Amino acid sequence: MAVVVGGLPVVDEAKHGKLLNVVKKIFGQVGTVVDIHMPFGANGKTTGFAFVEYEQEAHANDAVRTINNFALDKRHTMLVNKYEDIERYQKTPTEFVPPKVEKFVEPKNLKTWLMDPARRDMFVLRHGSETEIFWSDKGELELDYAGDREKKNGKQWCSQYVLWSPQGTYLATFHPQGIALWGGDKYEKRDGAGVGYHHLDVKTSKMLRAFPAGKPTGAKGEVVQGLMTPFKWSADDKYVARRGKDVISIYELPSMKLLEKKSLRAEGVHDFFWSPTDPILAYWAPEGNNVPARVSLVELPSRREVRQKNLFNVSDCKLHWHPNGTFLCVKVTRHSKSKKTMYTNFELFRVQEQLVPVEMLEVKENIVAFAWEPKGTRFATVHGEGQQRLNVSFYDMDGGNKAAKEVTLLYTLKDKACSHLYWSPLGNNIVLAGLGEINGQLEFWDATEQQSITVQEHFKCTHVEWDPSGRVVATAVCQPLDNSYYKFTMDNGYTLWTFQGKQLLEEKKDAFYQFLWRPRPRTLLSEKEYNNVVKNLKKFEKRFDQMDRLKERERLAAEKAERNRKEQEFQELLQKRLATAAARRAEYIALLDGYDSEDESEYIVQSHTYDDVLEVKEEVMRK
Known part of the structure; x- marks a missing residue:
C-alpha cells in the first residue's frame, strides 16, 4: 500500500539523498517502509513529490492521519494522500450529477426504557443458550426480550458474554466473529465492525479507527x-x-x-x-x-x-x-x-x-478489599491475617466529627465473615460479603448508624451487584462460560434482596453465566437540584404511594377477574356435563331394565337400633 507525498522541497541530485533520508525517517515512525521513490523532472531536479510504499495498509492509513499537514520547515508542509485515492480522484467525471436525496428516516429512540411509568430497573441474564432481559419491580419480573427474532431465523442471540454500554444505551453481545450492538425498544442490531479493535460512532455506525488485535501486555x-x-x-x-x-x-x-x-x-x-x-x-x-x-x-x-x-x-x-x-x-x-x-x-x-x-x-495487617462510598467522603477496608474471620474498618476523609480535614478512623468491626465490600450507589448502606471460601455470607450494614440490618446467606455466591437506584441487591452464583463441568452447577442462579436484606426472589438456573443490571445515564440535575429533591422527598412519597396503591388494586382486581373467569369456566363445564348426562338418562335406565339408581323411591329404608357399651366404671362405696 503506497501513499503520495506532496509539498516536498525541490532539490537537485546532490541534495536528493539527504532529503530522501529525512522523508524515510519521518514515515518510518509510522510503520515499516518498503520503498520510497522521489522522481526527477526534465530540469534535473525533483518534482516535489514522493511515493512511499508500506508493508501494511494500516500503516499507510496511519501515515495519512498523522503526517498529513506536517510542517517540514517554514516553507514546506507535507500533504499525504493514499495512492488509490489519487487514482479515484482522476476518474471523477467532469459533469456533476446531483446525488440522490434519500428520504429522511426518523432515528429510533434509544432511551425508551427510561420512560417506564413505574421507574423500574432492568437486568440481563446469560444462561445456557439463552439471553434474557427482564424488568424488575419488587421481586416481580416481566420479560422484555429474549432473542425471539433471532430464534425464528434459527440463530442464537448471543453465544458468549454480554455487556451494557456505560449509560445503558446499548447491549453488546460477544461472538466468535466479533461484537454486535443492540439498541431501542425492540433491540435492533446496529452496524458494527470486524476483527480487531474498532472505534465506532454508534450514532452513524461509521468506523473512526481500527487497531490490530494484539494481546495486551x-x-x-x-x-x-x-x-x-x-x-x-x-x-x-x-x-x-x-x-x-x-x-x-x-x-x-x-x-x-x-x-x-x-x-x-x-x-x-x-x-x-x-x-x-x-x-x-x-x-x-x-x-x-x-x-x-x-x-x-x-x-x-x-x-x-x-x-x-x-x-x-x-x-x-x-x-x-x-x-x-x-x-x-x-x-x-x-x-x-x-x-x-x-x-x-x-x-x-x-x-x-x-x-x-x-x-x-x-x-499493619494484610489488606483484602477497599471501597469508596459513592456519595460521601468515607471508605471501608477489609484487613486481617486470617481467611475466614477478618476485620472491617470505616474511615472518613473529612475527619468525621472533627473540625480538621484529615483521614480519620471511625470504627472497626472485628471478626467478620467478609472478603468483599459493596456500597449502595446512594451511599450509607453497604453489603459485607464473604465470597469464595466463606461461602456466601451477606451482612447488610448501616454505616451511619453503625448497626447490622440483617445477615443472610447465598451459598457459593460469586457475584454481588446493586441496581442503579440502590433499592435492590442481586447476588448470583455464576460459572465460567468456557467450562462445561463446574463444581457450582447445582447452586447456579441468582437472588434479589431489598437494601435491608429481605429476600424478594430466588431463581435457579443451570449453566448460569451472567447477571448484569442495566446502567442509567448520568443525572442531568446539578448537585444543588439533586439535594433539593432529596430534601423534599416526602412530597414525592405521596405520589409514589398512590401509584403503589393503584398498582395493588390493579393486582387484586386482576386476581379477582382471573378467579371469576376460572369459576365461570367451571360452571359452564359443569352445566355441559349435566346436560350430557340428562340426555343419556333414558338410555341408562333402559340398560338397567327400568331401574333408576338416582330415584329415591327405588330405595328401601330400614332402621336398626344397636346398643354399644361405651364405658363401664365401678366404684366401691363405703358403708
Whole structure:
C-alpha cells in the first residue's frame, strides 16, 4: 500500500539523498517502509513529490492521519494522500450529477426504557443458550426480550458474554466473529465492525479507527490475561487512551487523531486510569534503574503534571478513584529491604483541592478489599491475617466529627465473615460479603448508624451487584462460560434482596453465566437540584404511594377477574356435563331394565337400633 507525498522541497541530485533520508525517517515512525521513490523532472531536479510504499495498509492509513499537514520547515508542509485515492480522484467525471436525496428516516429512540411509568430497573441474564432481559419491580419480573427474532431465523442471540454500554444505551453481545450492538425498544442490531479493535460512532455506525488485535501486555512485555480491551475512555468521552512501552497514546474523539500528534511520555508505565469526572489521568510506574516507583496525575489536554509522588520499596500498586473524582487512593504494597516482609499503606490524594495534598495511612495487617462510598467522603477496608474471620474498618476523609480535614478512623468491626465490600450507589448502606471460601455470607450494614440490618446467606455466591437506584441487591452464583463441568452447577442462579436484606426472589438456573443490571445515564440535575429533591422527598412519597396503591388494586382486581373467569369456566363445564348426562338418562335406565339408581323411591329404608357399651366404671362405696 503506497501513499503520495506532496509539498516536498525541490532539490537537485546532490541534495536528493539527504532529503530522501529525512522523508524515510519521518514515515518510518509510522510503520515499516518498503520503498520510497522521489522522481526527477526534465530540469534535473525533483518534482516535489514522493511515493512511499508500506508493508501494511494500516500503516499507510496511519501515515495519512498523522503526517498529513506536517510542517517540514517554514516553507514546506507535507500533504499525504493514499495512492488509490489519487487514482479515484482522476476518474471523477467532469459533469456533476446531483446525488440522490434519500428520504429522511426518523432515528429510533434509544432511551425508551427510561420512560417506564413505574421507574423500574432492568437486568440481563446469560444462561445456557439463552439471553434474557427482564424488568424488575419488587421481586416481580416481566420479560422484555429474549432473542425471539433471532430464534425464528434459527440463530442464537448471543453465544458468549454480554455487556451494557456505560449509560445503558446499548447491549453488546460477544461472538466468535466479533461484537454486535443492540439498541431501542425492540433491540435492533446496529452496524458494527470486524476483527480487531474498532472505534465506532454508534450514532452513524461509521468506523473512526481500527487497531490490530494484539494481546495486551504488561510493562515488561508479558501477556496480561483477563483484559478485554487495552483502551480506556475519559469521563467526558473526549479522549480514549491505550498504554504502550514507556508511553500512553491519547486519541481525540471523534477524529481519533493522536493528541498533539505525539504520545504522553510515561517511563515504565505499568497501568493508568482516568478520573471518573475530570480530564485527569493517573498512572503508576514501578521502580527501576535506581529510579523510585511513582504515581503521577496528568491534566489533559495541557499535559500538565498536577501531582507526582515517589514511592520506595514497592512491590505493587492499585489505583482506586472515588466515583466523584474527589479523591484517589493508591494502595501500595511494600516490602522490607530483605524483601521477606510485606506491608501495606494507602496514599490518599485530595485531587480537587489546591496543590493536591497527599495523606498516608499505614495499615499493619494484610489488606483484602477497599471501597469508596459513592456519595460521601468515607471508605471501608477489609484487613486481617486470617481467611475466614477478618476485620472491617470505616474511615472518613473529612475527619468525621472533627473540625480538621484529615483521614480519620471511625470504627472497626472485628471478626467478620467478609472478603468483599459493596456500597449502595446512594451511599450509607453497604453489603459485607464473604465470597469464595466463606461461602456466601451477606451482612447488610448501616454505616451511619453503625448497626447490622440483617445477615443472610447465598451459598457459593460469586457475584454481588446493586441496581442503579440502590433499592435492590442481586447476588448470583455464576460459572465460567468456557467450562462445561463446574463444581457450582447445582447452586447456579441468582437472588434479589431489598437494601435491608429481605429476600424478594430466588431463581435457579443451570449453566448460569451472567447477571448484569442495566446502567442509567448520568443525572442531568446539578448537585444543588439533586439535594433539593432529596430534601423534599416526602412530597414525592405521596405520589409514589398512590401509584403503589393503584398498582395493588390493579393486582387484586386482576386476581379477582382471573378467579371469576376460572369459576365461570367451571360452571359452564359443569352445566355441559349435566346436560350430557340428562340426555343419556333414558338410555341408562333402559340398560338397567327400568331401574333408576338416582330415584329415591327405588330405595328401601330400614332402621336398626344397636346398643354399644361405651364405658363401664365401678366404684366401691363405703358403708
